[in-house]
Amino acid sequence: MELRKIWNALRVCVAAGLTATLPAPAFAAEPLKVAFVYLGPVSDGGWTQQHDVARKKLEAALGSAIKTTYVENVPETADSERVFRQLAADGNKLIFATSFGYMEPLQKVAKLFPDVKFEHVNGFKTAANISVYEPRFEEGFYLIGVIAGQMTKTNTLGFIGSFPIPSVMRNIDSMTLGAQSVNPKIKMKPIWVNTWYDPGKERQAADTLIAQGADAVAQNTDSPASIQAAQEKGTYAFSIDADMSSFGKKAQLTGTTEDWSGYYIAETKKVLDGTWNGNRHTRWGLKEGLVVMAPLNSDIPPEAVKVFEDKKAKLISGELNPFAGPIKDNGGKEMVAAGSIMPAATFNSLNWYVEGIEGSVPK
Template identity: 65%
Template sequence: MQTMTHENKPGNNRWIATLAGACLAAVALVADAQQPLKVAFVYIGPVGDGGWTYQHDLGRQALEKSLGAKVKTIHVENVPETADAERVIRQLAAGGNDMIFTTSFGYMEPTLKVAKLFPKVHFEHATGYKSAANAVSYEARFYEGAYLLGVIAGKMTKTNTLGFIGSFPIPEVIRNIDAYTLGARSVNPKIKTKVIWVDTWYDPGKERQAAETLIAQGADMLCQNTDSPAAVQVAEEKGVHAFGWDSDMSKYGPHAHLTANTENWGVYYIDEINKQLAGTWTGNRNTRWGIKEGLVVLSPLNPSVPADVVKLFEERKKAIIDGTLLPFAGPLKDNTGAVKVEAGKALLDEQLLSIKWYVEGVDGSIPK
């Protein structure tokens, strides 16, 4: 008669098989947990634009430096706001990326369209206003910095004429023009702002021509909502002043460049990826951070800025941080004289997101 040992009893075999299966599952979970989070970025311009895209890529690099092996990032640059955007975003989603950041206003609809097709992928869109269960929007309260640039411009101008180079006539850009003008007129009511639209985010040639035209029209302070340092370079050549935009552009105009309105996107990217890693990320959000949160950062002031202007600048910045200064607080009129905001009130976020009018002091009308 055959003797059944401990090793070959049927019950023990089942127990061993179950234990082995559990061990394999645990190993798989550990291996999966060790896989880096795959994060993709879509850029409107070249990484070397010296402005908007460059600053976003600095944020991506800060993310990698902060989280190390926990993340693996890729980026695609020079993606136009056309059908190409949807194609690129779809390819990134299909390619196994866990999160995709699309970093220009015109990517909003393509991002939402692709998000519907890939419900397990999380999407983040910069400067938009729409969200979904697996998509959020985020932006900088860049108008806070624009207001402070205006304060400096209003105090230092000799001609009382400011120049602004606009990309596209969308609310994001219009509110920066308005805030810049409001800051200037808060210290110098004689200010007039002239605007030239170039219908592009990045075209150094067009930006240069616009800067030269504005100077010819009397502007001795140049600001922009475009991505290249061309305006700063022109200001340096012509002996007037300018402000950097998105990035510190002082190296392009050491005498002309007074300060720059920049973004530290890294603080936001690190915060969002940490939420994803912790399993606390949620959709249907719209995040707007400003100077207080460290997303909007003003670069060091040029030593040529007078001491009294520096003092005023710092006082106004502190007031924005503590909430006692709201750039779009009433009374406000548009440039036709119509009252838009009554005294004691201020524009709400929803109103700022859809603003389509110039404040008093801006010349001309908004292109249709």
């Protein structure tokens, strides 16, 4: 009907010897397509789940301006290259790669799609269309150590590590330093499981650490298996990525969790308004609200809570840095001198244990 009216108006104008300027038809802007690639299932209770919660918050915040999608259970192999390539070919203009091991496949695909923006978590390689982002995990693990050091009865802590990459090494070292800041007798026992998500391996590692005398175990893996083990054996544990207290209300003392939504909303807005750029490395922590501590267990004594809160406030203000010297490695060699802070080059390539951690770093 509208087209008929316009046509009739045009005929009248032509008959009258007039020229007519017809209004251009209005089209709704296409939503920005945003994709997320996940290592594990969205129901893992930890890392992947938190990213997907943030994706949903992103949708709620930006509404019809965007359209999101995700692919879960994508291994850190050549198969991930296929997934990234397909998402870019499908018209996704912003793609978040949410695991360290996607770094090399992402580099290849980004070169093929220069008009697509890629964001990679915990990596270190950027490009004109690749930006890297990561939480200041070490702040949360330092605070976990502060609680563990005050609550342990055996002075022995445990750590379930995924892979000995710098971001994970920073966490075990920082937790140990946090514990030693309140309890110089602390020793740390690590077990490396060479996986991000395998509840069976994680449970076995937790059982082994508890059997070796660790009465407070932290993890840098994705399932709540260690929380469940501690609950059954009457010891303590700490969650990562998500609050896992529902799996062990007596066992979990606290945990370091992430709220990725603020970052995802900010970066997506940059793409929408044309201000996004690559070749960046962004680190957010407690101050920015990306690192969020899980609620403290009510069994923690008030004096221990006060120490925790004081150190948390100093981390937020910048008065406290987990890697301020003096720091020795577990062979007794001074690695960071008193009055100085670990340099960025060392921080970004950290591959040694601080004093108090048993054993040697796996190759």
